Amino acid sequence: MRQHLIATQNGTDLLLYFHGSQQSARVARRFTNRSFEHIQATVVYPEGVHRHWNDSRKTLPERTRELGTDDVSYIQDLIAHIPHERVFAAGYSNGAQMIIRLLHDAPGLLAGAALIAGTMPTPENFLSTAQGWIPTPILTMHGTEDPIAPFDGGSAGSRGAHRSFTDSNLYFVQHNGLMPKPRHTRRQGFDVYDWAGEAPVQAWVLNGVGHHVPTTRPVASPFLGPASTHFVAAEAIAQFFGLGFSLDGAGGQTR
Template identity: 30%
Template sequence: MPDTVLPGVLSHPGGVQVSGQERTFLLVTAEDHSPITAVVVVLHGSSQTGKAVRAFSGHSFDHLAAAGQIAVVYPDGLKKRWNHNDAANNTSDDIAFMEALTDQLHARYGPVPLVMVGFSNGGQFLIRLVHEMPGRLHGVGIIGATLPWAGNSSFRDNYEPLPILLVHGTHDLVVPYRGEGWFRSLFGRRRGPSALETAQYFAARNGITTEPSSTVLPHRKESGRTSVTLRRFQQNGCPEVRLYTVAGGGHVVPNRHRKAIIFAGRTTQDISVADALRDFFPVLGS
C-alpha cells in the first residue's frame, strides 16, 4: 500500500534467514514501479531500528526512492545494535546478515550498484564492513562515526579501495568529532582517531597521497549557528574520500525535512546527507 509519510513511495517489510533466525528489514521503492538501477542500504544507530532511523533522518533517504529507480533498505540490528567489532558484547553475525541481504537484493534487482550508509553505531559497523565485505559495495557514507582506538578492533582487512563519504558534527557529544573518548583524554586517558584522522586513514587506504582541497558550503539562514566545510581527498586513479565537517552540528543525520531532538544537537540545513550521496555517487542520479 502507498506509504503514509511520503507520497509516491511503497514500503515492503522483508526478511532473510541467517543462522536459522529471520533478520528483518524495510524496503522502500517508488510507487510507479520504475526499474531499480541502484540500492541504498541505511544502517541505524544504537537503540534505533530501521524504522526509527528512517524517521530520525526526516525520511530524506525515501526521497531517493520517490524519484524512481532507487530502492532504499532499512535493516534492523538485533536488540537495536550492530556488531561493529567481534570483541563487542553483541555477538550476532551481522556480517552474514549483510551478505545474505545483498545476495537477496541482487537476486531481485540484478547486479546493480549498492551504496551503504551508516549512522553512529551503524557507521561503526559500516567501517567494519568496508574492511570485511569486499566485492559487494559500490561505496559508503559514514555519519557520526570514527575509527576505533588502535588495537581495539578485531576485524580483518580484506583490502578493497572504495569511495567514502563522511559527515560529522563538531558538537557531537555521543561520538566526539575529535575522537572517541575525547573528553576522557582531558584527564590523561587515550582517545580514538578523530573524524579528520578517519578521513585521512581512508584516503591513504585508497592510495591518495595529495593534500585535500577545502570548501565552505553556501550558508542557509535556517541553519543558524552551523556551517559546513567540505574536504575532498582526490588523486587520479584513486577512489575519492569526502569529509563534511558540520561546525556546531550534533549527533544527527543532516537533512532538510526534520530537525533532531534538542539533546542530539543542531541539525544544519547547509547539507542533506541524501543529496550529498546523490552528488557523490552518479549511479544515484542527479
Template identity: 25%
Template sequence: MLSRGRDRLVATYILLNVDLNAPAPVILSFHGNNKSMDYQAKLSRLTEPDINNDTIAVFPEGLAAGDPFPPEKCWEGAPYCNTGVSDKAFITDLPAYMQNNFCIDIDRVYAFGKSIGGGFVDVLACSRRHDGDFAACAPAKALTPILELHGTEDTIAKYDGGISHGTNTPSIRKVLSTWATRNGCGPSPVPAIDELQSNGVYYTQYDCRGRESLVVGYNVTGQGHTWTSTMPNDENKGNTAPIDATTIMMEFFRANPRPPVVVPTGVGQ
C-alpha cells in the first residue's frame, strides 16, 4: 500500500470462515527486530483456522533502520530505529486502506506484536493523535485494555527492567501498573489478582472503572526472549510454554470489542 508517498508492504490473510459480506474484525500483528511479515505470520499462527476463524489478519512490515546500527527492519520508537519515516503515520493510513479494499468493522481493530513489534504497539496505544512526541504518552480517553505476555528470563526485554540497546527500560510489572494508572485505576493501583499459578506462570490482573481484566499480564517462569507458545517454533526450539500467546490474545480481543484494543506483548529487541 502507499503511505505518505512511500510503498509499504502489508500481508493480508482472509480465512475461509470470514464472511466477506459482513464487517469483519481486523488484527494487526507486528514482527520483531529484523524479522518480516511472513516470519510473524508463521510465528503467531494467526493464519491457522483452529486459532483464528473469524478475523482478517494483517501483517505490516517495518523498514530498515539507518545509522548508527546495521540496517535492520524495525519499528518507530525503538532506540536503534532510524528510517526517516513515520510508522505511526503508516498505521494511521492502514485502516482507510483496509476499508477501501475489504469489509471491516472499524470498531474492532486490534493489535499485538513480538518484541519491538510489541513495543511499537505500546507506542500506538500512547498516541491518540498519532503525531505527538514519543516521550509523552497521551492515550485515548476511552479505556485501553492491555495484555502483556513475557518470560522471566528474557535478556533482551528484561523482566526486571534495565539497560537494553543503550536505553533504560522499565520492569514488566512497572509496565502493567503504569497502564493501570493510565486507565484511571488510581496513582498507585493494586492488582485484583497477583499470583504464581501452578503451571509456573505469574498472573497479574487489574480491575477498575467497572471493568474486570482491564490490564492483564502473563509472565512465564524460565522463558527467554521467545514467542509464548504451546507448540514448537523457530524461536523456542521445542522448549514450549504452558500457555499459548495467540490463543490467549484471541480470547482477550473477543472479550473487549470496544473501544479498539491495543496490546503490547514485549518491549525491545
C-alpha cells in the first residue's frame, strides 16, 4: 500500500512535495529542513515506489520503471481524497521530473509547479508529449554547479540526456504562450528571470550552488556539490504561488 505523509494542515490549498531519488517522505523533510511546512497550505509528502518516481524520461533504470508504476493515477487519486481548493506541487530532482510528467500527462491538475534541480529531458529521452498542454505557472531553480543534473544540459548519467536550464525555461515559456524576453532582477544574490502573463514562468539561477534544495541548514554532501545557507527556496516558491509563509510549523502523520 502506498504511503503519504500529511505534514501540516494550515490552509485550504494543497501543496504536494515530491522527494528526490533514494529519498522518502521523512528523508525529504530532513533534507529540506522542513521549510515547506512553513507554507500556509495542507502540505503532503507522497512517496514513490522503491524510493523513486516513474517520471517521463525514457532512460530511467529503476525498479519503479520495471514495475510500470502508474504514478500519475496515484497522484490523481491522492488529490481526490484530500480536501482542497487548489493544488500546487514542488519537487526536487526525480521529484521535479515527476512534476514534469504531471504537467504533460495530467494537464490542468496543478495550479502551479516548482521544479528544483530538474530540467526537461531532450526530445529523444522524453516519454510524454505536450498534446493537450494547459498553461500553468511554473517556477524553476537550478544550481550552476550541479554535478548530477548539469546546468548546461547534456548527459545525466544513467538518466539520459537533458536540456539546459535555459532551454527548459524557454520550453515552458513557449508552451505557456509568453513573450520570449524576460525581466531580469537580482534576489538573494541570485539572478531571477520573470516571464509575465496569466501563467508566468520564473527562473532562479542559483549561482555557485550544487544539487540542493536551498535552506538555511542544507545537508552537507560532496556528492551534491556546494550549498547555499542564506536562502530558503520554500519561501520564494510560496511567494510565487501566492501562498503565505509563516515560521510556525506543525507535526506530521503517515497514512
